Structure formats: C-alpha cells, structure tokens
Amino acid sequence: MMKETQLLKQTLHAVMNNYSSHSNDKYRPTWHLSPVAGLLNDPNGFIQFKGQYHLFYQWNPLACDHSNKFWGHWSSKDLVHWQHEPVALLPTEEFDKDGCFSGSAVNDDGQLVLIYTGNVMLGETEADRTAWQCIARQDSHGEFKKQPVIGQLEGYTGHIRDPKVWKENDLWYMVLAAQDLKLQGKVLLLESPDLENWTLKGEIAGSEFKKTGPFGYMWECPDLFRLDGHDVLISCPQGVTAQERRYLNMYQCGYLLGQLDYTTGDYPHSAFLELDHGHEFYAPQTTLAEDGRRLLVGWMGVPDQDEFSQPTLASGWIHMMSCPRELSIKEGKLYQLPVAELQELRSEHQHVKGEASTLPTFDVSSAELIVSTQGSFELNISNTLWLNCDEQGIILTRKSLSGEADEVRYWDQTVEKLQILLDRSSVEIFVNDGLGTLTSRYFPTSDPVLTFSGNASLEVDYWKLEPAPVTKI
Ligand code: FRU
Numbered sequence: 019m020m021k022e023t024q025l026l027k028q029t030l031h032a033v034m035n036n037y038s039s040h041s042n043d044k045y046r047p048t049w050h051l052s053p054v055a056g057l058l059n060d061p062n063g064f065i066q067f068k069g070q071y072h073l074f075y076q077w078n079p080l081a082c083d084h085s086n087k088f089w090g091h092w093s094s095k096d097l098v099h100w101q102h103e104p105v106a107l108l109p110t111e112e113f114d115k116d117g118c119f120s121g122s123a124v125n126d127d128g129q130l131v132l133i134y135t136g137n138v139m140l141g142e143t144e145a146d147r148t149a150w151q152c153i154a155r156q157d158s159h160g161e162f163k164k165q166p167v168i169g170q171l172e173g174y175t176g177h178i179r180d181p182k183v184w185k186e187n188d189l190w191y192m193v194l195a196a197q198d199l200k201l202q203g204k205v206l207l208l209e210s211p212d213l214e215n216w217t218l219k220g221e222i223a224g225s226e227f228k229k230t231g232p233f234g235y236m237w238e239c240p241d242l243f244r245l246d247g248h249d250v251l252i253s254c255p256q257g258v259t260a261q262e263r264r265y266l267n268m269y270q271c272g273y274l275l276g277q278l279d280y281t282t283g284d285y286p287h288s289a290f291l292e293l294d295h296g297h298e299f300y301a302p303q304t305t306l307a308e309d310g311r312r313l314l315v316g317w318m319g320v321p322d323q324d325e326f327s328q329p330t331l332a333s334g335w336i337h338m339m340s341c342p343r344e345l346s347i348k349e350g351k352l353y354q355l356p357v358a359e360l361q362e363l364r365s366e367h368q369h370v371k372g373e374a375s376t377l378p379t380f381d382v383s384s385a386e387l388i389v390s391t392q393g394s395f396e397l398n399i400s401n402t403l404w405l406n407c408d409e410q411g412i413i414l415t416r417k418s419l420s421g422e423a424d425e426v427r428y429w430d431q432t433v434e435k436l437q438i439l440l441d442r443s444s445v446e447i448f449v450n451d452g453l454g455t456l457t458s459r460y461f462p463t464s465d466p467v468l469t470f471s472g473n474a475s476l477e478v479d480y481w482k483l484e485p486a487p488v489t490k491i
Contacts, residue, residue: 021110025086029079029105032056036334043333045443045461048384048485049363050318051075051092051100052338057082060180060239060301061315061339062089063106063123063132066308071097073315074106074132075339076120082336084321087117089134092488097313097342097359100488106154106162107134113150113166114138120180120239120301121151124190124213130156131213133192135179136166147176151194153213167214171206174198178206180239182303183213186280192216193240195253202226203237203255207283219283223251223274233290234258238269239301242278245312246347249278249285252293254301263428264292268323271300271316273352293352295429296447296456297416298323304345313357316340318444318459327419329461330443340457341439341446353452356439364481371477374470382440382468384483389436393474400462403445407433407474412449414456429454440466441483 036055046052056079063074070093077090089107092100107118114136121134136150151168171178177197183190192208204224210216222242225233234255241252256269271294276287293302294316302316319325319337330336343354364386370377374395380387382399394408406413412429419425429449437448447456470476 022108025080025088025108025110026105029088032079032081032334039333043330044465045330046333046335047338047441047444048487049098049483050338050341050441050444051488053077053079053090053335054102055079055334057084057335058090058317058337058339059084059319059321060120060317061303062120062134064303064305064313064315065123065125065130066305067123067125067130069308070095072103072123072130073100073339074123077105082326082331082334087119087137089118089132096362097357098362098486100486101490102488104160106132107164109137111136111164112138114152114164116147119149122182122303124183124185126155126213132156132162133181133183133213135181137179138176140176145175149176149178151178151181151192151216165214168208168216171196171218174204175201177236182239182241184243189280191242191280193222193242193251195236195238195240197236198224200226201235202232203234203257205237205240205251205253207278207285222278222283222285223253223287225255225257230290234270239303241302241304243304243306243312245345248275248347249287250275250345250347250352251285251287252302252304255290263430264295266427267297267300267320269300269320271302275347275350275352288350291352293354294455294457295412295427296414296445297425297427297458299340299455299457302340311357312345314343314345314354316343316457318457324419327421328459338444338459343455346452348453351453354455355448355452356437356446360439363483363486365484366482368480369478370480372475374472374474374476377470377476377478380468380480381482382466383442384485385440385468386481386483387436387438387440387468388479389438390477391433391436391474393472395470395472395474395476398469398471399440399445399460400464400466402462402466403458403460405447407436412447412454412456414447414458416458416460419461427456427458429456439483440468442466
C-alpha cells in the first residue's frame with residue numbers, strides 16, 4: 019500500500035504540474051488519445067465489455083521516459099468520445115515491481131479480467147531480468163486484483179511478455195512474446211481452462227523457426243485472431259535488418275496469415291508483411307467488437323526511435339494512439355480503414371476537382387481528405403511532411419526529428435485513392451481503401467497547411483474535423 023500511495027501522490031503531482039501546458043500546446047491532438055502527462059506507449063486490454071469500449075495503455079505519468087509503467091484506462095461508448103477511468107494497474111508488487119507491462123483483457127463470464135506482464139529486473143543490465151504473466155480480475159468496486167500465474171519459462175531468457183488472450187471452444191489461449199536461449203524472437207502458444215493454470219503448447223512463429231530465417235531477437239506484442247477465413251498473427255519483431263525500401267523503422271510491425279490447429283498447436287503461415295509503411299506505428303492491439311468487427315488501435319510511436327527528439331517533451335508529454343481502425347482481408351492482404359464512427363467528426367466540407375497545382379490550399383490542423391488520383395502529384399504540409407505520388411507508388415518524406423537528413427518511407431504500388439486523417443502532429447494515410455497505410459508524426463512550426471502541386475488530375479473531398487476531447491460524458 020505504501021508504494022501505491024507514493025506512486026499515486028507522484029502521479030497527481032505530475033498531472034497538476036502539466037495542467038497549465040495544455041492550453042497552448044500546438045502539437046496536442048484534438049481527437050486522438052494522448053497522455054495528460056508523461057509517456058504513453060502500447061495500447062493494452064482493448065475490449066468491448068457490456069457494450070462499452072475500454073482501452074488501457076502503457077503509461078509513465080511520472081516522466082517522459084520508459085522508467086515506470088502503469089496501465090492507464092479510458093472508456094467510450096462510440097470509439098470517438100472517450101472518458102478517463104481510474105488508473106487500472108500500478109507496479110506495486112514484487113512480481114511487477116519494474117513495470118506493469120503490456121497485455122490484454124477478456125470477458126470471463128461477465129467479469130473483466132486483465133492479463134499483463136509483471137516486469138522484474140534482477141540486476142544492472144537489460145538482460146538480467148525475469149517476467150511474470152499475471153491476471154487482474156475486476157471486483158465489484160472496479161478495482162483490479164492482481165495475481166501472478168506464469169513464472170519464468172524454461173528454455174527462454176527473461177524477455178517474455180505481452181500476453182494476448184482469447185477464448186476458443188471453451189478454452190483460453192494466449193500468444194506470448196519470448197526470446198529463446200539462442201536469442202531468437204519467438205511467439206508461444208499457451209492454453210488454459212481457467213486463466214490461472216496454463217500449459218505451454220509450443221512455438222508457433224518466430225525468427226529461425228520452420229521456414230523463417232533470421233528475423234529478430236524479440237517479437238513483441240503478438241496478437242492472434244480469426245478474420246475472413248485466416249488466423250492472423252500480428253507481431254513486432256526487433257532486430258530485423260533494414261532494406262532499401264522496407265523495414266526502415268527502428269523496430270518493425272507486421273502480420274502473418276495462416277491456419278492455427280488448436281489441437282496440435284501447428285500454425286502454417288505466410289511470410290511477414292509490414293502492417294504500416296509510415297514513420298511511427300508499433301504494438302497495435304485488436305479486439306472483436308460486439309457487432310463482429312475486428313478493430314485495431316496502434317501506438318503512434320516506435321521504441322528507441324528518436325523518441326526524445328520529439329518537441330512535445332517541452333510540454334511534458336510524448337506519444338499518442340492511432341485512430342481506431344477496422345480490419346478486413348482481401349486477396350491475402352490485411353486492409354485497415356478508420357472506423358465509420360469517426361465520420362461523426364466531419365464538419366465544414368469542400369469538394370474540388372482539377373489539376374493538382376490549381377487546387378486551393380487546405381487548413382489541415384484537424385482534417386480529413388479523400389483524394390482520387392490519376393497521374394503524379396506532390397502534397398506538401400508546411401514544409402515538414404511531403405507525399406510524392408506517381409504510378410510507382412508513394413514516397414513519404416518527413417523532416418527529421420533530430421536535425422539529421424530527411425526521413426523517407428515508401429509504399430510501392432499504384433495509387434488510386436488516398437484517405438488522409440490529420441490531427442495537429444499526426445497523419446494517417448489509407449491507400450486504395452485500406453490496402454496500405456502510412457502512419458507518422460510530424461511537427462510543423464506553424465499551423466499545418468496542405469498544398470498540392472503537379473499535373474495529376476485530382477478529385478478531393480475535404481472536411482474539417484471537430485475536436486473530441488477526453489471528458490466526463
Ligand atoms: C512494446 C513494449 C512491450 C512491453 C512494453 C513496456 O513497446 O516494449 O514489449 O510490454 O512496451 O512498456
């Protein structure tokens with residue numbers, strides 16, 4: 019209790035100190051989720067429970083770094099308007115003393131249960147660590163009661179984390195990120211009748227596994243789900259070598275399509291494909307909505323990637339979530355589109371048509387554009403972000419965060435349509451109805467204005483988007 023009180027006092031102080039910086043903060047999103055103070059990373063425990071959406075998040079309220087990890091908590095009725103909920107998990111116990119790390123949430127016969135990793139450092143070095151996989155059942159007062167259920171697994175280093183749990187045929191299943199003793203990243207499958215007693219069924223994917231060659235030392239934040247006839251495995255491999263036009267972020271985020279045999283634990287699957295092609299996208303988590311949609315939220319950040327060059331540090335916060343997206347699979351490719359609910363934010367509308375260079379400029383502080391295109395054009399946002407589009411695909415260039423050379427990302431297929439969502443310091447680009455996405459942060463020095471140039475023939479729908487602040491609803 020002492021530790022909890024101490025952490026809560028410090029949190030309150032951090033939030034109070036940061037309060038006054040909110041009003042003149044030009045990078046603070048107006049309708050995306052961001053931390054009131056401190057650092058946010060992975061989405062956790064995304065679930066629709068008794069009609070209400072819940073999104074938990076990795077949160078260090080005490081500083082803009084990765085030193086303390088709590089589970090913050092928001093809820094929403096419609097995925098657009100969110101409200102703060104009391105902090106769900108604090109690192110107060112021996113088994114989670116160095117962080118309540120990422121995990122998921124399930125509905126266990128009417129009770130909300132969180133499954134997370136208790137991070138425990140054993141010495142000075144990063145490698146000197148162990149992890150507990152824990153559950154936290156919500157009681158009738160809304161409190162989450164913590165309990166460690168899986169300890170160190172034999173045959174793996176202490177890098178074991180990020181349980182994602184779901185139910186299939188009356189049994190619980192978990193995918194878990196782990197590192198084997200040869201320091202290869204692996205995804206494990208476990209099974210349980212009751213969320214407390216777990217059996218390891220085996221490895222289902224990873225680096226140096228079956229047909230996959232060397233592909234990273236850790237596959238963080240796995241998520242396995244059924245969609246349109248496939249078992250999709252999303253994960254975030256660390257340690258993959260960059261190529262000329264792909265794997266360009268510090269760590270990767272992608273997916274495999276396969277068929278999981280729940281009896282044998284066999285998971286024959288396709289090769290890894292990147293889930294996003296922008297500068298910041300990591301650790302996404304999905305959930306099955308009550309209406310059958312598979313929804314995803316990602317972290318608009320990448321660990322160790324120029325995080326501390328971001329200018330929001332001066333305002334006492336860093337990072338934000340992506341917008342909620344709906345997933346589907348067509349012809350062996352995962353598609354993502356912003357959830358339809360977000361259209362509620364659309365206000366002032368303009369429809370323009372013509373050669374790119376003749377179109378008006380647009381205020382894109384908080385905006386949505388749908389662009390149908392034939393030919394080549396450039397889209398320049400306040401000389402900070404440039405999108406070049408031609409028949410080869412997209413080149414997305416961002417002014418470097420750390421003052422180095424511009425940072426370039428690619429999407430290499432013919433573009434017919436772009437849907438672009440902008441919110442102060444973020445851009446999410448959905449290509450050809452969601453076949454490709456590019457998600458990036460950018461930090462223009464003045465209010466962002468978008469200018470088209472080039473000779474493509476374009477048709478543009480533009481909407482200003484209304485703010486959706488996190489408030490008590
Ligand atoms: C991914 C990650 C997870 C871990 C969490 C800690 O960004 O490193 O593997 O659980 O963040 O905050």
